[in-house]
Amino acid sequence: MGRNYFLDKDALIDKNDNIFFVLTNYNPYGYVFAYLKYIYTGKGLWKGFDRNLRYYGIRNLLQSRQEFIYEPCFGASFPIKRLSEVKKHLTPEDKIDEIIRKSSTSELDEIILDLISKIDVKNIGITGSILLNIQHSKSDIDFVIYGDKDTEDFFNTFEGFDIDKDWILETSKNYNIPVELAKSLYNKKTRGIYKGIKYSILFVDNKPWQYCKDICIKEGPIKISGDIYGDVRALYYPSTAFLFSNKKTFKILSYEGIYNTVLYGNHKVEIYGMLMECNEDNTIIVGDREIGGYIRPYMQ
Structure with a gap:
């Protein structure tokens, strides 16, 4: 429970109840590269939380209301969260364990467990709003698969389910790219719909990376x-x-x-x-x- 190092897709809650998601497996001392996703307003769709980052993509991330730090190794500024301001670290693996060990499950939990059996890998977690327990009725299920072997096994065996046509249009808009390009990027293995619920499959190395390896x-x-x-x-x-x-x-x-x-x-x-x-x-x-x-x- 609760590993003490940070990986991509982990969630952080700061002392003001703002919610961040870690961006990388390499992080400097004293802070991590992370983007601010949710801010508590009391009126938001996510159990009182509103999205700070409404759309993905670098050009949208640059508008985030959070701290950025210039990193000389990369010659660019990155969004960060200082560890001194973090009160809680949530990991996708712990969330899966929590769902599996529940004495009673919801309809959403049943779909999650069903999908886990079909994805059929050992090292898996769940991130996004479900990790935070702030999901709503139309929230996606965001799975995380860890490590080289499970990632390769997934791509060799999983075929996916119904096509998520909304993803193509949303990606075209969010990233300012032609619809045809967005369509060519779509992969049913990693984005789809199962029993009426949208799901995504994300991939994370299960080991931290060396920070500032390249100049x-x-x-x-x-x-x-x-x-x-x-x-x-x-x-x-x-x-x-x-x-x-x-x-x-x-x-x-x-x-x-x-x-x-x-x-x-x-x-x-x-x-x-x-x-x-x-x-x-x-x-x-x-x-x-x-x-x-x-x-x-x-x-x-």
Whole structure:
């Protein structure tokens, strides 16, 4: 119960009852990279809480009413939460354990347990509003799968259920991308509808990462096409993969979570992002605050 280190998708409640979600598996001493999602107003749909971050995406995150700190290793400002201000740390794994051990279950709990049996992996948790016990009748079920093996097993065996058509339209609007691009990013394995309830599947490495491993210098925007190769690290956040183009290799680092399944596997893509020199390696960042960027799969 209650591991003492922080992973992506963990929830933090501060001394003012504001709710944050951790963004990464690498975090400095004294604070974590986290975004403010819920603020208590007494009138909000989520049992009195309102959403501070109503829409996802880097351009929306930059409007968040919270503290940002400039990180010289990355050459950018990140949203943070100071640990001295945190009163409670909630983990997705503990929430699953709580639901499984209940003596009586609700209709929502029954659907969660049914989905867990169909997803059929060992290391799984649940995040979002359900982790916080502030869900409403139309809340999504946000699952977290931990570790390389369970992530690969999931992608090899799970087929998904009904298509969530709303996700395509909402993603087009939230990220300011064409509907056709949003449609090409949709994956029924990770987003869908089961028994009338929307679900998402998110992926997190089960180990903390080294902070400030790379030092990066910004070179400028780049648009490039080539063959992408991504293993399970493409599915974590931030997503990482490799692009092979004109006998050159680029590391792709995406801070926009909608592109993770496109970076997974081996196929052709077009990428627009910010070219960075990181420890003498060429890295392209998608989700740069200046230019945004995108990853567009070539349709077969």
